[in-house]
Amino acid sequence: MPVISSPLNPRVALLRELHTPRGRKKHGLFLMEGPHLLKELLDRAVLPLEVYYQPDLLARTAEGQALLERLLTGAVAKQALIQVSVRVIEALGDAQTSQGVVAVLPLAAFSYEEVAARRPPALRPTLLILDRLADPGNLGTILRTALAADVAAVLLTPGCVDAFSPKVVRAAAGAHLALPLAEEQQWDEIGRRVREHCGPQLRVFLAEAGAPQLYYEQDLCQPFALIIGNEAHGPSAAARALATSQLSIPLANGVESLNAAMATGILLYEAVRQQRQRRSTEKQ
Incomplete structure (x- = not known):
């Protein structure tokens, strides 16, 4: 040619x-x-x-x-x-x-099904829900972090930036290849997936600046879902309705909130830390 x-x-x-x-x-x-x-x-x-x-x-x-x-x-x-x-x-x-x-x-x-089928089976307690996330760089960085933290899957609500836009794909650095990702998920479908993931004990944590429960005080070893809200407007009413509790990252010196991607990384890696610590303790 x-x-x-x-x-x-x-x-x-x-x-x-x-x-x-x-x-x-x-x-x-x-x-x-x-x-x-x-x-x-x-x-x-x-x-x-x-x-x-x-x-x-x-x-x-x-x-x-x-x-x-x-x-x-x-x-x-x-x-x-x-x-x-x-x-x-x-x-x-x-x-x-x-x-x-x-x-x-x-x-x-x-597709969610195709990527999930290619992924090796493993115990993955964390299900990540992104609620109307708007910034392509944030979404790409979160997907990359979610794959690194071995999240079970990522669910995106309507109103999220397109997960296959060039900026998101570039920032995700290959996460699309191995991380099950479902776009345009209505909240009834998200609820179904959460129940399927969590089992009889529904545990849905909503990240919220200023919430009284701190993230490192929660048990992040058992199956749970984590909701991250829109960068400017926070979580939607539907997200609040699904959440069973809110958690926050402590902030000092008058800082009101963290970048969505940074906050998500902190929360996901606390789950990684707890899960590794528990596995280490069980081996002893």
Whole structure:
């Protein structure tokens, strides 16, 4: 296939639509940008539908050079590998400085069910619920942290930023590959999933600045759900209705609240600490 050199090429125009939620929904596709994410895909045997690459930009780093060699020696089907100009790869990507490669992937391969089926079974007490989270950087960082903390799954309510937007995908740094993620979840469905996760003892903690119960005073070893509310407006009425208790992170020096991603990380890793401590104690 000849090199695509013009950003006005119809193929490029179609892929540019994937920068919008409407375009992703219309075509059932999304983009992953950069050699690190594409390497993660290939390592997990999740093959992209197409890979657009600019060899000079991709070869600027050792990671990019290794990926380029892998692509050119058959890591993806030959017809799926498409060389483009610098202008085209910059038009396809969302990052300020292009890393030289963009992969096109089907949304269906990253459904909750598909990702859960690929994940090794394990005891995962934490279910994370994100209520109308608005900032792509926050969402991506939370997804990355949730995977690192081995959260069971992440549920997103209507009104959350699109989890497959380029900014979220980039910030999540590969979390979409291994973390079960359900978007546009209505609260009755969230309630059903919470009951299924927690069993007979419903434990739903709502993160709320100023709540009298401190996060490290809670038992985070038994199955529980954690709700993180909107950055500016806090949790919704439906979130409050589902919660069985509120918890907070102590703050000093007049600080009213923490960034949503930072707060989520603190709470998730307290759960990790408690769970590891309990396993260590049980082994003794």
